[in-house]
Amino acid sequence: MNMSQMELLRVLQETQFNLSKAAEKMHVVQSAVSRQLQLLEMELGSPLFERQGKRLQGLTPLGERVMQEVEQIHQAKKNIQSIAEDFRDSRHGTLHIATTHTQAKYLLPVPVQKFRQRYPGIKIYMVQSSPDNLIELLHSHRADIAICTEKLADDPRLILEPCYEWHHVAIVPQEHVLAEGKLTLQRLATQPILTYSPGFTGRTAIEKAFNDADLEPDIVLAAADSDIIKTYVRLGLGVGIIAETSYEATKDNDLLALDLGQLISSSVTKVAYLKQLYLPSYCRYFIDALLQQAQSKSANSKGSKLQAKA
Template sequence: MNLQQLRFVRETANHGFSLTRAAQAIGTSQPALSRGILELEAELGVDIFVRHGKRILGLTEPGKAVLARAERVLAEVAGIEQVTADFRARDAGELRVATTHAQARYVLPAVVGEFRRRYPAVRLTLLQGSPKQITALVLAREVDFAIATEVPDDVDELVSIPSYDWEHAVIVPTKHPLAGQVPTLQALVKYPLITYVEEFAGRRRIDRAFAEAGLKPDIVLAAIDADVIKTYVGVGLGVGIVADLAFDAARDKGLVAMPAGALFGANRVKLAVRRDAFLRGFALSFIELFAPEVDPRTLERLMRGPSRKE
């Protein structure tokens, strides 16, 4: 058994069981890849893949176990390679962060500014998407971190690091009847509402609050972007419900915001990282900037915590 054979298994599974695409991904020929897999199966005495003729259809039960362990072994090997790279160029490299629009627009600018000041040689890439999309990116090792309110806590492969809490705010034009009032669910339900789509920014808490009060809100527009919500509130389409961090009285002239945490509760933003990831020094520094209460020792303890499946 060798590392290349384990790579063959992983890439075949990751490329929809296409030997052609898997071979292209690792820069080898299809016959060499197929031969390597067959030799590994012969050595182990089990079939890793389900076959129909020359086609591979999926993983056998022992194949699933082999793949899971192969991924862990290859992750450790990648970590060893990164350790040496880290010592060769401690303050250079690339950091890839997947996040939602709200975090990229309202929270990360200060963090990124300080990070760039400390590590000018590090290339920083921000990818935006839905919580499901950015979680998939970190699980696929295409990014180092995923940052969002809706990052899952129950995915075994991920460590979820809490960073800060935020609440919703009700926004209306300055001359609106609700301006300056303490918002209530009973008052809000009388107006058309504009807020986030279901997957974003604590929308489920909003829906649950109205449902528990036996009220049915008239949500006339749902968006993923707080700036879009504020724009349509400004033209009189309805009353907005946004994350409080998305409102700036100096910038959002013509609108007023009222705290709504008492109605919808608090939301927690989390940073997710693969449990088996190797974090270089500048990556740890980014986490410290984003979640200052999480010190390196605490992070290390989280990273080496026992798997829920073990």
Template sequence: MNLHQFRFVQEAVRRNLNLTETAKALHTSQPGVSKAIIELEEELGVDIFARHGKRLKQVTEPGQHILESIQVILREVANLKRIGEEFSSQDSGRFSIAATHTQARYVLPSRVARLRGLYPKVQISLHQGTPEQVAQMLLEETAEIGVATESLADYPELVTLPCYDWQHVLVIPEAHPLAQQQRITLEMLAEHPLITYHPSFTGRTRIDQAFAQRHLTPDIVLEAIDSDVISTYVLHGLGIGIVAEMAVADDSKPGLVYHPMGHLFGSNVTRVAFKRGIYLRNYVYEFAELLSERLPRKLVHKAMTGHYEDYAL
């Protein structure tokens, strides 16, 4: 047996047992993939996959156990490579970050710039996506660290730690009737067209829950993933906006008024995540510390070695 066979099995599962897609992803031929998997099954003496003709239909029960072992082996092989890179060249390498748009646009730039100042030989790749895509990039080891508000804590294969908390902010034109209100209620908001985030992004769940708990139906006329887009449409009179506070902290627009909405929508927690069991290089720990004082190297290392449950926010 060999690592190529292990990778073929793992990729076949990732590609929903489609060997054509598996071969394409691994830059090889479909017959080659099929032959390698069969040879591994013959060596192990069990079927990893149940078949219908030449097509893979499902993973067998022994195949599930084999797949778990393959994942551990390939993860440790990747760790060996990282350790080699770490000690052969302590201050260089490639660092991949996965984040949602809001984190990439408003939170990460200053931290990435500071990391580059500390490690000028490190090449940084920034991948943007939905919270679910961020989690998937971590699971597939496309990224070493993920930053998002939603979903990351839902994956047991990830070590997820709180990074910072934040609240939503109401964005209102200066001439709007609500602009001079001292304390805005959900009932007031429900009377006006609203512009806010797509349901998968930036704490939108809390907004929906707040209205639902008061049996109110908000008039959401536009959904977006970009806070700048939301503010722009507010300026054009389409409605009033609800955005994340980090999106307006240093970038307020003339003609708009901002009201904190923590009393209505509560506090949100942005989290960082790592794939459980992977080896983190020095600059990954450094980047976590740059993201938040809540993430010192000692704590992150403790979490990665299995003691994440006693993290105190």
């Protein structure tokens, strides 16, 4: 048993057990991959893969258990590399950030700017996707950190750090019927609703609020992007429900933002990374800058509310 065989198992899983693709990724011929796999299974005394002819169909029970150990070996290898780079105080590398559109546009610009000033030699790759996929990006080592609101707390293999608490607002044209009078979920339920796709930006909290009130909202458009929702509100398709941070008073002054903090429970945006991951110093710096910016946004939001109440 050797490290090359462990890497082969990891690559096979990454390529959905495709021998030819695994061979291509490892820069060897397919027969060499098959031979190494055969030698490993002979050493272990039991097959690791279910087969149909020469094709690998999936992992055997032993294979599944072995893959758990392989993943830990791969993580340890990455950690050793990161520790060595930190020891050398390396200012070169890559930071992979997985997040949603809302966080990428409204939370990350200031932390990214600070990071670039401190670590100009480190490249930033930002992937925008659904919360479910963000978690997969972490586990497949295609992202160092993930930033979003939904789903992260469901995975016990992640370390979570709360960024900031926020709530939703309803956005309507200036002369909309909801602009006057007390806003309630019952009144909202009479209007066509434009809001986030399931799994994005507090959609779970929106659904829970209406369900708890025994109401069914008429959601006529769902999108992952706050700007898309605002665009279609402007076209008169309905009432938008978006994150408060997505409403920009100067740019969106043609729309009214109606506070839903008393009607829909608040949400918490979190940053997550693998428990087994060694965080390089530059990654820790980015997280600290992110948390600092989040606290600033939260303080500004609370200040605005107090001013509005006064």
